[in-house]
Amino acid sequence: MTKRSDGSGAAAKGRRQRTLSEAAAEGRAIAARDAVERTAYANAAALASHDSEQSAGSGEFGFGGTMRRRDFVSLTATGLLISFSVKPLEGMARGRWNPANLQRPSPDFNAFVHIGADDRVTLLVGKIEMGQGVMTSLPQMAAEELNISIDKVDVVMGDTDLCPFDMGTYGSLSILALGPVLRAAAAEGKAVLMQMGSVKLGVPVDQLEVVDGILRSKADPSKRVSYGALTGGNRIERKVDGPAAMERVGDFTIIGISAPRRDAPAKVTGKAKYAGDIIPTGALHARILRAPAHGATLKSVDTSKAEAYPGARVVRAGSLIAVLHAHRDEADKALKLVVAEWNPSPSVLDDKNIFEHLEKHAPAPQTGRPRGNVAEGEAAAADIVATKYLKGYVAHAPMETHSAVTEIAADGKVTVWAGTQMPFGVQSQVAQALQLPPAKVRVITPFVGGGFGGKSVSNQAIESAVLAKAAGVPVRVIWDRSEEFFFDGFDPATVVNVRAGLTREKKITFWDYEVIAAGGRGLQEFYDIPHLRTNTRGTWGTGSGTLHPFNVGPWRAPGANANIWARESHIDALAAKAGMDPVEFRFSHLAGSARMATVLRTAVEKFGYKPKAQAAKPGQRANVGLGVALGIDAGTYVAGIAQVKLDRATGEITVERVVIAQDMGIVVNPIGAMQQLEGCVTQGLGYVLSEEVRFKNGEVLDKNFTTYTLPRFSWVPKIEGYLIANNELPPQGGGEPAIVLMGAMIGNAVFDLTGVRLTQLPFTKERVKAALG
């Protein structure tokens, strides 16, 4: 078991002074050997020439790994290139995962692994790095299979010209779904090299071993040849679409270690490039005229004053009216000079009446796999608890607003640098917008400054492309914070109605669950409940057509935050009804899920949780409350216990301590997994305590962080994460599981302390005060 307690967070390596060049060496693979987009940087480098050290350094770091096309061609002219295809997960090529049907048909090749004459390995994957750490963990997986040290593995990510097609980076799938593909491709690479080595050395394959990329005879280690020497001078290509023999867990030496994050040196020196940092020669910022409300239409516009602003240009392209200027702050000023009149939005919805609207207008229910017969179960109930749970819209609010820059070359080739979770989707959309074949559009994804699902839609990239074409110069679109709040595809407001009953023996006899607008994620049932029905009315992917007044979309563990909050709150309410301790009550319904029982037991032990003398009575814990919650997300089983304090006068909840235990199968990079766990807990404080989008008549009233409050440093509890070793299971998703527990853990802890059940997220001070009465 891997553990990290608050305060002991140093990376595995000891403390020492690094030089910049050492730091660069550590992070070298980021840049895929110094192959930055020189054209893009030329301008910035020239501008920065007052300080030559600064411009010289950028080539060492670059961003999420890209290289010039001709570098790629020369790289792959020789050496071994393995392409590996996998069938997409069922349903992922359609429907909500592919809303506009813009993605290419799959299957396609999902991973390329190249082994060069220089003994370096290059991975080319369509995933992107947005902080979740896959730039480090994917190379770990390949290095493991190839028996080569991780620092010999480079990675190129999210470049549509170089990388094989990928649906996008979401759903905790990079390790879960791409990981096996990459491992198999690397394993196939090793198998091919073993064959070649066997011929070259005259030693049978089964008498060869590989040590850090060098094949040698087990009997006579002087008979040896490196991977690079085997491939040198020849172009060898293999396409694989079946399983390959992979390393056994017990033999792992690289998977399972906390390999240093490859993005670290670039990120602590300010050299990491995001889309807004790419400045092609002659690029102009675009600030786009925006409606004040969703549904408002333009009545009249006068751009003459903006046109007269020194250095400004006004460009119209389709429905876009934009002010262009070399300097962003001056583009802001010029945009303010545009005088526009708007017809008001027809929307009459606001953040108060939205729930009634959703209940009334959500689509007809879809019933998930039912169990037993709910009516029969209800007849057997001695006690019934029925509750309506409400949750507001939540913004993604990544620190990097949606940003992109587009440059169109003289030959018509379009290059878009975009902060996106879906580079291939952007490629299709830009091609469509410019009426070009996709091959004429290249999307490059630099580092992404947070996504959380919100950058699976990337309209800023289309805007920059359309404006670049209209203006005839490269155009940068960096959304303002108010645009980010306005155009975000929010986590939808959700209503959950639960009715459930207990037998006289304190067993749940039936469970009748209806969720509106959140979909069914998180509802995989692991409790022993004989009669169960789940009705889903609309999902987070349901368009904004009539149901929502603006866009909604996937938000870290989409739908699961609402569902698991409601489910685990209600389980807690049933425990209280039964007069049982909530942990004991849960254990008494986990006979059918040993894996969940194990994570709960681990959380209970690590927390030091003790049942109260009188389980049903609030208080009794010296002014703190404890709340437990369980969930399954992206194949990971997770249990958590939170300890909270409450200021009854103000209604302010303080979360003091959170213990999370999770079984995520094989852990590829323990520190990376722990960072994700901590991030889930910390980010989760927001949707639980403060985050809720205020809106009225199509206008999003929250326009910046002054009214929409993200978790602050003072809110962060002591976080203790425990990763349960489960090497029987391939790696499962790690980016989202712990966040789904936050609502129920905190709400249940408040109940433990006060006996009051909070039924509307977020638990703002005002709501808590009102609930306490």
Next chain:
Amino acid sequence: MPVSLTLNGKPVTLDTGDDRRLLWVLRDDLGLTGSKFGCGIGACGACTVLIDGKATRSCITELKAVAGKKVTTIEGLATGDKLAPVQEAFLDHLGFQCGYCTSGMIMTGQSILNANPKATREQVAAGLERNFCRCGAQVRIIDAIADAAKAPTAGAQK
């Protein structure tokens, strides 16, 4: 009106309009893109630079306000080839995820240490209260800066 200042240890004179915002002069005119745009109103801290050693939100700072002052950005925090202790500590503790707020966190951390080289964990946390990290790296950011406070040269003013 041209504005003269010391930027990352070197004198510069900028003739680009003295009412321009420092953040965009750094990013667009000088190519120093390590300081980030996050909110534009000084609320999130992603644009933080040091002015005479003190953390300042460059997105709401006019260029003329830094005339004659010492401005340090993330690009100028290392001394020659050596990372500052606070940068080292961010590497050791992995005080970031997406990295977008990181420059601002490091510059704020340096400012905290400049004012109080022996800052405690609690003092560090209090000094970061007006910075946002959306990924949830807060615990490690606090750990990093508190750890840097133990380095002998933590408060070497930039």
